[in-house]
Amino acid sequence: MIQKLVDGVHAFQSKYFATHRALFRRLAERGQHPETLFITCSDSRVDPNLITSTKPGELFIVRNIGNVVPHVTVPGGTAAAIEYAVEVLGVTNVIVCGHTHCGAINAILNPETMDRLPFVKRWLAQGERVRAIVAERYGQLDEGARMLAAVEENVLVQLENLRAFPNVADRLDRGVLSMAGWVFEIGSGDVFEFDPQTGQFASIAPSSIPPPAVPCE
Ligand SMILES: [Zn+2]
Incomplete structure (x- = not known):
């Protein structure tokens, strides 16, 4: 290897x-002058530069298990990276990008799977809110649909947590910073963005992905 x-x-x-x-x-x-702070999961199947066709220097990337933005009162690497990106680099976009088949989201929905993983368990304790939202609103869905709903709700919770950073809130209010919530669908390569008008995630460019050359079975 x-x-x-x-x-x-x-x-x-x-x-x-x-x-x-x-x-x-x-x-x-x-030096670097990236315009975008890209917060995504550590999952090896998510490659921010690849899926956005960006070059070195264009994305300031923060990765952790479950693309979590910890509560503003919790110090740590993610908070430091957000502060640096906003205050020093002056990024004008923040994207929180979750993804389908996310192990972290599966663990949040099934906490018993983390019993032998104390660090993961402590980290993903921050997902309690997502678990509660899913239990309240999506309990009737089958497992696959519930997982997708959890992936999406997790992105929205992290956008909310971002807004709690005073320097982020200030720039959003002044219109010099924008935020977006994305979900990358691994199996199709499609990217879905949250639309605050409809309250739904919609494909960014549904017609841009060419169909397979050989029909799939
Ligand atoms: Zn993940």
């Missing part, structure tokens, strides 16, 4: 880096 990564570094250097030297030189000399 390590050799695979080393080979990957070599391939990066001889291909991507070789054709983007000016970009990396500019990033090294002038």
Whole structure:
């Protein structure tokens, strides 16, 4: 596995880096000026730069289990990254991106699965609110639909938590910062964004994904 990564570094250097030297030189000399703070899950199937077709220097990325924004009173790496992105980098967009088949959301809905994982359990105790919302509003749904609802509600709870940061709230009020809630659907590659007008998540570009060349079975 390590050799695979080393080979990957070599391939990066001889291909991507070789054709983007000016970009990396500019990033090294002038620093980073990303416009977007992208908060997403640690899940290996979610690749922020890949799914947004962005290059190095464009996304300031925070990843943790379950794309959680801890309550504003809880210090930690995520809060520090939000503060830095907003105060120092001056990002103008924040995206919280959840994803389908999220192990963290499954654990929030089924806390007994975390019995042997004390750190995960403590981290995801922050998902109590999501569990309560799902129990209250989506109890009648089947498991798959309930999972998706939980993924979506989790994104909305994190947007609310973001708004509790005074520097975020101030910039939202002044219209110099915008926030969006996304869900990445792993199996289809589609991205759904929360629309506050309808209260629903809707596909960002439903017609942009070409159908498979060979019909799926
Ligand atoms: Zn996840």
